Amino acid sequence: MVSPNELKQTSVIGAGIMGTGLAITMALKGISVFLNDLTEDLLHESNKHISDLLFDLEERGSIESAAKIQGNIVVEKDLKRAVESSGLIIEAITEDPSAKRELFRKLADIAMEDSIHASNTSVIRISEIASDLRSRDRIIGVHWMNPPYVAPLVELTPSEWTSKEVVQVTRDFLEKTIGKKVVLSPDIPGFIVNRFHAAVTSEAIRLIDEGVSIEDVDKVWKYHLGVLYGIFGPLKNADYIGLDTTYLAGMYLTQRLGREMGYVPEWLIKKIGNNELGVKTGRGFYDYGNEASSSLYAKRVQAIREELECRKDQK
Ligand SMILES: NC(=O)c1ccc[n+]([C@@H]2O[C@H](COP(=O)([O-])OP(=O)(O)OC[C@H]3O[C@@H](n4cnc5c(N)ncnc54)[C@H](O)[C@@H]3O)[C@@H](O)[C@H]2O)c1
Known part of the structure; x- marks a missing residue:
């Protein structure tokens, strides 16, 4: 070696x-x-x-x-x-x-x-x-x-x-x-980063086809998704949204768009059935122990404020 x-x-x-x-x-x-x-x-x-x-x-x-x-x-x-x-x-x-x-x-x-x-x-x-x-x-x-x-x-x-x-x-x-x-990363095509990259870029291009302007696609990431995903990542962010809401939104989109928009394996359905819905029930993808959801939401607000403060001079 x-x-x-x-x-x-x-x-x-x-x-x-x-x-x-x-x-x-x-x-x-x-x-x-x-x-x-x-x-x-x-x-x-x-x-x-x-x-x-x-x-x-x-x-x-x-x-x-x-x-x-x-x-x-x-x-x-x-x-x-x-x-x-x-x-x-x-x-x-x-x-x-x-x-x-x-x-x-x-x-x-x-x-x-x-x-x-x-x-x-x-x-x-x-x-x-x-x-x-x-x-x-x-x-x-x-x-x-x-x-x-x-x-x-x-x-x-x-x-x-x-x-x-x-x-x-x-x-x-x-x-x-x-x-x-x-x-x-497991040895899977695209590893982790490029699986996200491919999914996000392809959805961005689809949205242009559905009438969204190029500038607005990027604005959504710059002022919202990029901020939240940047601080929490998509899974902790889903914990804040609520896994039940995330699931229901995914199901609606899948039905209306005719393609899979919310991947929900058996273990996730079980989690939702067990009332593991994220921050609001103390456990979702992450376990929040006994910390009150109000305290977790307050921390979230503070983290978002700090991030926006750092970015405020950016164009
Ligand atoms: N561009 C990116 O943002 C990026 C990010 C991460 C990973 N990658 C990966 O990095 C690799 C390189 O990407 P890139 O964007 O730098 O490509 P590039 O086209 O800019 O550069 C590739 C270089 O490799 C040289 N080359 C080709 N065959 C060769 C050989 N047998 N021996 C020596 N040199 C050889 C080419 O002459 C060229 O200069 C790819 O696998 C790509 O997927 C790219």
């Missing part, structure tokens, strides 16, 4: 939007990173973007020395040279299952025997990429958000073959070294 020391040398394959951002992410944490792509031109372009961005950040006073941070990044077109000394290799190439499989196949031959191979895929199951590779116990999904040096969240997805040690070492690296919030 790689030692924490070996994770001080990393590689990023693919120097597009995400690969460039990932190289910056590593460099900002003082971690050496080789950045690889198919052509010198693409690497040059990425390197120029990195230096422009770092010098801009330096001018704004966000970082001390752009040159020092850039010094952690080495662009390298030769794949073997780019990966052979790294403990962690992150793939950020085109979202194409066969291209990713082919790359991981090569990595199994040319990278260090115990190195971790991470895929930044947004939606492809890790098992689909790793199934027939001899390195499959060291392949793991690490889905960074864009831009990765700013966004706090990372999704971690082991396949059925990923070893427990690889999961733990990768998680420690992300949480302790990089300082990310990590969520563990």
Whole structure:
């Protein structure tokens, strides 16, 4: 298994939007990173973007020395040279299952025997990429958000073959070294973030078809759903609404729209039958113990006020 020391040398394959951002992410944490792509031109372009961005950040006073941070990044077109000394290799190439499989196949031959191979895929199951590779116990999904040096969240997805040690070492690296919030996703298409992304974006586009303006779709998120979901998440938010009301609204929409709008599995129907309706009965998706619902609602109001206060200068 790689030692924490070996994770001080990393590689990023693919120097597009995400690969460039990932190289910056590593460099900002003082971690050496080789950045690889198919052509010198693409690497040059990425390197120029990195230096422009770092010098801009330096001018704004966000970082001390752009040159020092850039010094952690080495662009390298030769794949073997780019990966052979790294403990962690992150793939950020085109979202194409066969291209990713082919790359991981090569990595199994040319990278260090115990190195971790991470895929930044947004939606492809890790098992689909790793199934027939001899390195499959060291392949793991690490889905960074864009831009990765700013966004706090990372999704971690082991396949059925990923070893427990690889999961733990990768998680420690992300949480302790990089300082990310990590969520563990099952190896399902789209993981967690992009299942939401797909559902929300597709509903937004449907609403345009039904006559809502583009601006109003975004306004609803900016001034309402984004605020509530941002503070509580959709499940705690549903606890505040009431699971019975959520259920009834979902049923009505499903009937009128002729497609499933409220997914209600058996266990949720049971919960509602047991009077676990959310904050108003002390238990829903979450357990609120003996705290009075008035106190929980008051806390909610305070949280919303604070969030709106933070946002008040935003346009
Ligand atoms: N763009 C986003 O917001 C975002 C966010 C999270 C995850 N992702 C995921 O990250 C990955 C990269 O996305 P992107 O938006 O950076 O794509 P991109 O098109 O900007 O960059 C991909 C880069 O990979 C290079 N490439 C392709 N095959 C290669 C190979 N075999 N070896 C080396 N380089 C190769 C391409 O030349 C290109 O420069 C995808 O899997 C994507 O789903 C993207």
